[in-house]
Amino acid sequence: MRTGFVLALILAGCQGEKLPVDTNKESIGRFRISRPPGLAVAYRMQSIYGVDVWSATEKQTPWPQRLAELGLSIKSRPALGSGIEGVWYKVGEDLLIDANKGKVWAHRGAPEGKEAGAEELVRDVINSYREGARNGFSIGPGAIVIETSLSETARLQMTNETIEVEFSTRTVQEPDTRKFMDTGDERDFAALAGGSVTILREGERTIAGTTGHELWIEITTPKTGRNTRYTWHFPGEPRSATRPSVTLLAKTASSPAALSPIWEAILTSIDTIPVD
């Protein structure tokens, strides 16, 4: 564990304590990473107990408008209590629920006849939101401070004009040892496309006490030119919310020279967020 992380733990203090939001940091799920200047958040999602949960932004459709959009697909409006608005609706064969309380939105599905269980999970997740919390399962400006789940996923995409970065985590039942461990498919593709694959770096690298596999590759083909991808992947520990599978991926079709400093800035910044 890095010194900075220990300090952050001390500063975070007790559950739910509010601290100023660091604009150069992005909190996502059980982790916090740097967002280098020039990179903007393009997409983020978080899910806990099978409930997709997110914090409203200026792009969020207001609740009345959401109801209007759903229109005839609405099946019912459950009483979720605690000031939570909710609506069940159908899309194709799927029975889905959207719920909202203040800045927090939630979404999940359920088989017909089992709506009550889904409502309980949605209600618990929304009611566990703590604005500005620096512990728990982060959704950005705040966190879901609730008992850890065996089903947690999170994904954050950041981009600028030439670089795409994705940070993702997932709780696993078995370590995910398949991702970015070799370059077999990449080499097959390059061969088909008349190009080549160059490994720029490969090895184990420990970040915040976690050892993952780092792999930098460059694929060059006549049609697509030179593309570079950097990955770091930790397979995860079974049934652990605090040691999920973690993947950091950055890619560019431009010069890799611009990628390296961004990569280092993000990778070395990965920190875990305390559960409690």
Added chain:
Amino acid sequence: MSNAGNPLVKKHDVDWNKVDEYKTGLSTKLRHEFEVRREAIPLVFVPGIMGSHLRRPGLPRDGKTDGLPNLRWSTDTGWVLSNLILADSDGPRRRALIVGSPRQTFNPDYLEVDEATPPGDGFQGIMKDYQEFLNKLREYKEWGELDKYFVFPVYAVGYNWADDVLRGGKYLAKKIDTIIEEAKGVTGLCEKVILISHSMGGLICRSASELAGSRSKIAGIVHGVQPVNGSPAAYWRVKAGFEGGLLDILVRRALGSDGTRVTPVLGNIPGGLTLLPNKNYRTNNKEVGWLKITGSAEPIAPLPKADPYQEIYRVKAQPKPNQGEAPSNNAYWGLIDPGLLNPDNAAAPGGNRRDRINADLNDPWPAYLRALDKAESLHDMLSPSNGPLQHPQTFAVSGTGHDTAHVVELAIESNWVRYDSYPSKGFRGFFNDANGDRMQAVLQEPTGEGDGTVPLSSATAVDVDERPEPKDKSFPAEHQGAYGDKFEIVQEWAIDAIKTIAKHRYHEQRKGAAAK
């Protein structure tokens, strides 16, 4: 009929098949000039699974939504590189591209063909590799006598290959109507199309012709490497990922090189499940049972005995035995491991109270069964027990010379160290025998005659001895690239089949004219 300019000349626009109507009754005081209008017979190409580009409806194709490209499937090199080769394209992401978010199950309206607006010739919506052959057809000049009566504009119809084939057939039927109207607008005469199919496109064409009421608008169908009764390769690939050589690489990348990547896609889409062996499937040796477990002390009868849906596809696969169970009874050979169907929505067993509620809500099996029901229903309609439905003017080509799964073999051997059930391009089912010894059933490499995907027995299931030249044929062609320039012999055969169908159309019309 016109009389422009010279009052002593009378001009007539005549459909080629109505020339006979002008043999008598013309005024001999006038000079009659006839312009014979040729009939358009559009050649409509229908690609195989993954051969159509798909997008999210109503969104700009170049944008992104929910962290994924709006263009959800393309075979263009740049798209494949960006979205499959360089991206984090594990099972959940592949599922998200084609099926939707972890909260969604298959919805036929989730994707649509990435057509141009207006669709034009339809080429934008299909894999570019097909265009070698389509451009050759478009530029073909050797129609001989047929050129006097017919023109052959070339179209392609992409379709949502994730959707069930019954709906795909209805979609193609509507496209046939549109194409006929468009061609009629250009030439003045168009009543029928000729369909040319590749692989799964053959099922779509038969569905349009025999189930969606388009038979009378189709002059004939030319099938290439059609999995008429399905293919055990579909089972093999769900269990083990996509094998195959470089020509299959795009497909392999899209669906994945191991079972954890393939199951989340193929197990959730009716279109993919339609490629499984149906009840009429027979091996190249004419056997019903195509799933064989070998190496057991006691012989195990191959499956299915009669119905693969009940005996294989509706059996939940459990690749590892329950702890301490000996002998274990886990059906490692079942098609689908439920835990792989929706990995991002899979809840681990146990956990706290909320985890247990979540697990109870997240069973992906019912959605899989719904998709499977659609595949079975289509199979039963299109391939009843007395043989597959087909258009009377059909020609079929099959591929040979490539190792193909006409049977699937799982070989039992001792297992000292437990391995992953889903290694790349492989599968191992683990179990404990009666002595409590750890055993494994290892999926064997495909062997058998075929094109690498469809065994000869299935591709030739519509073959009929009495067909005219060029007859149904087998060539040493590979599945994915069967119509490519590498297999010119297939291209030439297809053109000959088109000519025979057009000649039949000629005779059909002349006979009609004579009767009048």
